[in-house]
Amino acid sequence: MKKFFLKITFWKAVSIIIAIIGIYSLIIRFSKGLGASTHLSDAVPWGLWIGFDFIGVGLAAAGFTIAATAHIFNNHKYESIARPAILTAYIGYMMVVALLVIDLGRPENFWHPLVMWNVHSVMFEITWCVICYSTVLTIEFAPVILEKYKLTKLLKVIKKITVPVVIFGVLFSTLHQSSFGSLYLIAPAKVYPLWYSSFLPVHFFISCIAAGLSMIILEAYLSARAFSQGLNIRILSGLGKGVLVVIIIESVFKFAELSVLGKLPLLFVQANETYIFWLEIILGSVIPILILTHPKYRVNRTGLYFASIFTISGFILNRMNVCVTSLVRSSGQVYRPSFEEIGITLFLLLITMVAFKLVVENFHVFAPEDSIKEKGEEVLTVQSKQQILSND
Amino acid sequence: MSEKNLLNSNQIGLLFDASECIGCGSCYEACKKENNLPETNKDFLKDHLSDKTYTVVEEYDDKYARKMCMHCNEPTCVSVCPVGAFEKTKLGPVLYDAEKCIGCRYCMQACPYNVPRYEWGTTSPRVRKCNLCYDRLKKGKLTACAEACPVEATICGKMPDIIKEAKKRIKEHPDKYYPHIYGLEEAGGSNVLIISPVPFEQLGYSSKVPKQSMPNFTMQAMEKIPSFVSVGGIFLTGMYWLTRRKNQIAKEEKLNSGKGR
Numbered sequence: 098m099k100k101f102f103l104k105i106t107f108w109k110a111v112s113i114i115i116a117i118i119g120i121y122s123l124i125i126r127f128s129k130g131l132g133a134s135t136h137l138s139d140a141v142p143w144g145l146w147i148g149f150d151f152i153g154v155g156l157a158a159a160g161f162t163i164a165a166t167a168h169i170f171n172n173h174k175y176e177s178i179a180r181p182a183i184l185t186a187y188i189g190y191m192m193v194v195a196l197l198v199i200d201l202g203r204p205e206n207f208w209h210p211l212v213m214w215n216v217h218s219v220m221f222e223i224t225w226c227v228i229c230y231s232t233v234l235t236i237e238f239a240p241v242i243l244e245k246y247k248l249t250k251l252l253k254v255i256k257k258i259t260v261p262v263v264i265f266g267v268l269f270s271t272l273h274q275s276s277f278g279s280l281y282l283i284a285p286a287k288v289y290p291l292w293y294s295s296f297l298p299v300h301f302f303i304s305c306i307a308a309g310l311s312m313i314i315l316e317a318y319l320s321a322r323a324f325s326q327g328l329n330i331r332i333l334s335g336l337g338k339g340v341l342v343v344i345i346i347e348s349v350f351k352f353a354e355l356s357v358l359g360k361l362p363l364l365f366v367q368a369n370e371t372y373i374f375w376l377e378i379i380l381g382s383v384i385p386i387l388i389l390t391h392p393k394y395r396v397n398r399t400g401l402y403f404a405s406i407f408t409i410s411g412f413i414l415n416r417m418n419v420c421v422t423s424l425v426r427s428s429g430q431v432y433r434p435s436f437e438e439i440g441i442t443l444f445l446l447l448i449t450m451v452a453f454k455l456v457v458e459n460f461h462v463f464a465p466e467d468s469i470k471e472k473g474e475e476v477l478t479v480q481s482k483q484q485i486l487s488n489d
Numbered sequence: 490m491s492e493k494n495l496l497n498s499n500q501i502g503l504l505f506d507a508s509e510c511i512g513c514g515s516c517y518e519a520c521k522k523e524n525n526l527p528e529t530n531k532d533f534l535k536d537h538l539s540d541k542t543y544t545v546v547e548e549y550d551d552k553y554a555r556k557m558c559m560h561c562n563e564p565t566c567v568s569v570c571p572v573g574a575f576e577k578t579k580l581g582p583v584l585y586d587a588e589k590c591i592g593c594r595y596c597m598q599a600c601p602y603n604v605p606r607y608e609w610g611t612t613s614p615r616v617r618k619c620n621l622c623y624d625r626l627k628k629g630k631l632t633a634c635a636e637a638c639p640v641e642a643t644i645c646g647k648m649p650d651i652i653k654e655a656k657k658r659i660k661e662h663p664d665k666y667y668p669h670i671y672g673l674e675e676a677g678g679s680n681v682l683i684i685s686p687v688p689f690e691q692l693g694y695s696s697k698v699p700k701q702s703m704p705n706f707t708m709q710a711m712e713k714i715p716s717f718v719s720v721g722g723i724f725l726t727g728m729y730w731l732t733r734r735k736n737q738i739a740k741e742e743k744l745n746s747g748k749g750r
Contacts, residue, residue, distance in 0.1 A: 127612070128612070129612065130609065130610060130611055130612040130614065131607075131609055131614065132608075132609030132610045132611075132614075133610070137594075137609070138609065139538075139539065139597065139603075139605075139606045139607060139609075140603070142594040142597040142598050142607065143594065143598055165725070168729075169725050169728055169729045169732070170728055170729075170732050171729070171732035171733050171735075171736050172732070173736075200593075201591050201592045201593060202590070202591070202592020202593075202594065202607065202613075202614040203590055203591050203592040203613060203614070204591075204592070206572075206589075206590065206591040206592070207591060209571075209572040209589060209591050210571050210572055210591070213572040213573055213574075213589055214572075214573065215568075215570055215571055215572060215573040217568045217569075217704060217707070217708070217711065218568065218569050218570055218571045218573075218595070219569065219707055219710075219711065220569060220570075220571035220593055220595050221571035221572070222711070222714070224571055260729055264722060264725045264726060264729070267721070267725060268717075268718055268721050268722060268725075271717070271721065272714065272717070272718075275710075276710075279707060279710045279711070280595070280598075282706045282707050282709070282710055283565060283568070283569060283599045283703055283704070283706045283707045284598065284599055284601070285699060285706060286601060286695065286697035286698060286699065287601075295706075295709065298710050428603075
């Protein structure tokens with residue numbers, strides 16, 4: 098017992114507190130219902146949990162972009178990050194599905210969309226795409242587990258079907274990533290015009306690619322620190338370039354659309370929506386573009402790390418804005434998540450991180466640093482070499 | 490369904506005339522009684538729609554306005570529900586089936602009139618809203634609210650008849666009415682129509698509701714899915730084949746040039 102307490106570090110203590118709060122919140126949620134455990138209401142039927150589902154799915158987007166780059170576009174340079182990307186997506190989706198079920202008013206009926214169909218519903222389409230894509234992710238991630246237990250026969254079968262499976266995965270992902278935006282198409286009078294757009298699905302799709310790639314950069318950085326497993330800086334800066342291109346496309350598209358629709362004056366109206374919209378643009382677009390266009394920072398781990406943190410923050414803000422901020426005015430009610438809503442969200446995040454850590458520690462997910470350096474290209478800049486050394 | 494189709498239909502609907510309403514609350518009481526709903530507010534004029542109140546009478550200066558489910562022709566709730574828990578009946582009412590419902594609350598988020606309410610206080614919550622007294626209509630009776638109204642401010646009838654009635658009232662007393670029938674075009678038309686002495690915004694009816702069928706907003710995106718899947722599938726397969734071929738050729742060329750040396 099004494100040994101146990103001695104071993105408790107700061108993060109372990111935080112984790113234990115989050116777990117206790119999370120379990121308590123779950124008990125309240127299921128014993129007393131949504132009214133008692135959330136600040137949701139008739140005016141604000143969707144809150145933090147739905148927003149978090151958007152965020153989780155978006156951050157998992159590297160799962161399909163990288164799989165496509167490596168297996169469909171045959172760019173084998175990126176094969177080494179396919180595994181962390183797919184693992185992120187897999188664990189992310191499990192969290193999203195769990196949170197969705199917790200958020201349902203009648204969770205015991207979660208299986209109804211399988212047998213009761215309404216093909217006109219975006220929600221129906223999302224449900225099916227998420228189910229299908231989770232299956233795809235299982236197949237895509239299976240080799241990691243099969244390798245470890247040397248199930249070579251099954252491994253061969255899976256390798257044979259990889260390409261069609263990846264193609265299906267890309268299609269399902271594109272559909273439901275964009276469909277999260279489509280959810281709001283039907284409420285043109287409710288969503289604040291800075292965020293409403295008949296191209297919402299396209300915006301959701303483009304922005305999830307930047308967020309997903311940033312997530313991989315962030316993970317690679319943290320993994321390198323945590324278990325001295327990481328990624329080649331060449332690959333990381335390749336990802337950074339991808340993030341930059343996608344953010345520029347999204348920004349140009351967004352502002353071009355605002356200007357064509359005559360919404361530019363809204364950018365200068367004194368209103369909470371304006372300020373928070375600008376914050377989203379500055380965090381998620383301006384700062385990452387500044388960092389990533391800088392020739393020095395784009396090939397530097399710390400530069401890439403900060404660029405990815407800002408991109409992800411901007412992305413999180415964007416999804417919460419569409420889901421919460423944009424609806425405040427029309428609903429006439431300000432929503433702040435309850436203690437239980439935050440508790441359950443943090444608990445699921447914790448489980449996600451622990452699961453990720455356990456899998457990375459026990460399976461061959463990241464290539465070991467050594468092999469990276471052996472294969473590593475000579476074109477590394479001086480700074481990036483120093484950076485690798487300082488991280489080791 | 491357009492106005493023309495409604496004029497030929499056998500659907501039943503309501504006309505609420507804010508110019509005639511005296512704010513007596515008979516409709517409110519009748520609705521509570523018909524649906525076995527408990528008292529929610531001592532002063533009915535201060536009550537609001539909830540899981541225990543399907544219609545309200547609101548006071549605006551000396552005028553009164555009823556709020557309730559509009560029973561749209563192409564209902565948003567029917568279109569967004571992933572499990573088809575909502576149904577537009579042939580008779581007109583839009584009904585909800587709690588047995589199917591998974592509780593995603595997309596109907597509440599999407600409804601242009603913000604009508605559906607939720608039983609937040611229970612562990613097996615249902616969506617609650619007016620059902621246009623479907624059981625009474627089936628038996629050929631009027632809705633409870635229309636039957637209770639002492640002044641013909643709420644009348645119940647076949648859609649062609651109530652549309653004619655609304656137009657007649659506006660035409661005969663142009664001084665008494667704002668020249669618009671709310672619900673005839675809003676959200677693609679609905680089975681509840683409202684006429685008023687003042688612009689509708691002044692009685693708390695949203696003027697922002699688009700004058701077209703709401704499900705179209707989603708269909709514009711959804712209808713692209715089949716072509717996206719086929720084109721996307723062909724494109725990705727093609728790219729796979731092309732890039733693999735490209736890599737092979739690059740490899741062979743490398744080998745050849747190696748031999749050449």
